[in-house]
Amino acid sequence: MSGPAQHAELLQFPVENDQLVVGGVPLPLLAARVGRTPFYAYDRGAISARVAELRRLLPPSVQLHYALKANPMPAVVQHLAGLVDGLDVASGGELRLALDSGMAPDDISFAGPGKTDAELACAAAAGIIVNAESENELERLAAAGRALGVRPKVALRVNPDFELKSSGMRMGGGARPFGIDAERVPALLARLPALGLDWQGFHIFSGSQNLRAAALQEAHQQTLALALRLAGRAPGPLRLLNIGGGFGIPYFPGEQRLDVAAVGAALAALLPDVQRQLPQARIVIELGRYLVGEAGVYVARVVERKASRGETYLVTDGGLHHHLAASGNFGQVLRKNYPVVIGNRVRGDARETVSVVGPLCTPLDLLAERMELAQAGPGDLVAVLQSGAYGLSASPTAFLGHPAALEVLVGERERKEQP
Numbered sequence: 001m002s003g004p005a006q007h008a009e010l011l012q013f014p015v016e017n018d019q020l021v022v023g024g025v026p027l028p029l030l031a032a033r034v035g036r037t038p039f040y041a042y043d044r045g046a047i048s049a050r051v052a053e054l055r056r057l058l059p060p061s062v063q064l065h066y067a068l069k070a071n072p073m074p075a076v077v078q079h080l081a082g083l084v085d086g087l088d089v090a091s092g093g094e095l096r097l098a099l100d101s102g103m104a105p106d107d108i109s110f111a112g113p114g115k116t117d118a119e120l121a122c123a124a125a126a127g128i129i130v131n132a133e134s135e136n137e138l139e140r141l142a143a144a145g146r147a148l149g150v151r152p153k154v155a156l157r158v159n160p161d162f163e164l165k166s167s168g169m170r171m172g173g174g175a176r177p178f179g180i181d182a183e184r185v186p187a188l189l190a191r192l193p194a195l196g197l198d199w200q201g202f203h204i205f206s207g208s209q210n211l212r213a214a215a216l217q218e219a220h221q222q223t224l225a226l227a228l229r230l231a232g233r234a235p236g237p238l239r240l241l242n243i244g245g246g247f248g249i250p251y252f253p254g255e256q257r258l259d260v261a262a263v264g265a266a267l268a269a270l271l272p273d274v275q276r277q278l279p280q281a282r283i284v285i286e287l288g289r290y291l292v293g294e295a296g297v298y299v300a301r302v303v304e305r306k307a308s309r310g311e312t313y314l315v316t317d318g319g320l321h322h323h324l325a326a327s328g329n330f331g332q333v334l335r336k337n338y339p340v341v342i343g344n345r346v347r348g349d350a351r352e353t354v355s356v357v358g359p360l361c362t363p364l365d366l367l368a369e370r371m372e373l374a375q376a377g378p379g380d381l382v383a384v385l386q387s388g389a390y391g392l393s394a395s396p397t398a399f400l401g402h403p404a405a406l407e408v409l410v411g412e413r414e415r416k417e418q419p
């Protein structure tokens with residue numbers, strides 16, 4: 001069981017008159033402005049602040065990329081494209097979104113196993129960098145380039161010979177569908193010139209949702225050492241070194257925030273040696289969740305309040321079909337509650353322990369299990385916090401045929417400087 005006392009530190013938004021304020025707008029007014037529930041609201045200022053924090057804490061020579069799969073809402077992508085140095089995509093659809101933003105093709109990379117010939121042709125035509133995940137993909141990319149009369153840009157995604165410890169989702173080390181096993185890379189590097197590919201460098205991504213600075217520091221140290229080792233076998237100078245990301249955010253009571261300052265300081269100590277040996281390399285960190293996860297809230301309205309054998313249920317118009325992760329069914333082993341508040345009565349005069357469920361006919365449709373919340377009933381707004389990443393686009397939206405959730409990006413952009 002988890003209560004708001006422990007969850008309080010996860011409340012990212014101001015509370016005024018006991019109402020949650022997102023992007024400067026109190027939640028009831030925001031709900032009226034959006035026009036209907038359920039919806040996701042993302043706070044433009046919170047996203048900007050997150051990028052600014054990373055710029056402050058990471059070495060200035062490190063380039064920051066946004067991985068679209070965390071939140072591909074076009075307005076969010078557009079906003080981030082103006083703040084970061086590059087975009088990472090994982091499908092042909094995300095590639096089109098990234099190109100729409102106006103980001104230079106050189107600063108867009110495309111990772112993901114199972115890229116189709118059609119996607120590889122799009123990538124080659126657009127002139128973006130393909131992070132190749134297998135030998136066969138390299139052959140297919142080369143064929144796409146020949147057909148188009150272009151020289152595709154490619155980085156090798158390396159499946160490292162180490163694992164990122166304490167990671168929510170491991171994506172490197174051991175046997176993986178992602179990347180080319182490190183021990184096979186030297187032989188492949190020798191073949192690249194004959195394939196007619198424009199080799200840029202390496203992509204080494206070892207995992208996601210990590211809250212431990214020490215684990216990330218160790219991964220960075222091992223990633224850089226591996227890159228140096230492999231670069232020694234390369235046909236030309238290394239121009240791009242994407243060292244992954246994996247910065248996590250806290251979701252559950254007791255989770256400690258990632259100490260980004262410590263990660264940045266350790267990286268700053270490692271980089272001079274790397275930059276001396278690889279003077280032409282751009283060093284890139286790619287982040288999804290860390291940039292947007294805490295800037296988003298999912299809002300559903302209470303439709304029914306019902307009692308059953310001593311338990312109270314708030315039944316809302318939103319649920320797992322919009323927010324699979326909050327229901328506990330997107331990669332969690334033991335279900336835990338996301339931070340949840342009643343958005344129009346955050347503290348409340350009276351509090352009670354309730355479960356918040358969605359409208360779907362399945363016991364999986366659970367947004368909060370036996371949580372202490374302000375007393376609420378029909379018409380009140382349930383707000384699920386930490387919902388800016390892997391929310392709507394990671395949910396089974398067609399399940400049961402309820403209306404789609406809306407998405408809004410809230411808050412004014414900074415004014416242009418007067419000439």
Ligand SMILES: *Cc1c(COP(=O)(O)O)cnc(C)c1O
Nearest residue numbers: 067070111205208209287288289
């Ligand atoms: C998913 C993914 C990311 C983003 O991961 P986050 O945990 O959201 O930061 C970055 N790079 C690659 C290759 C990915 O697959």
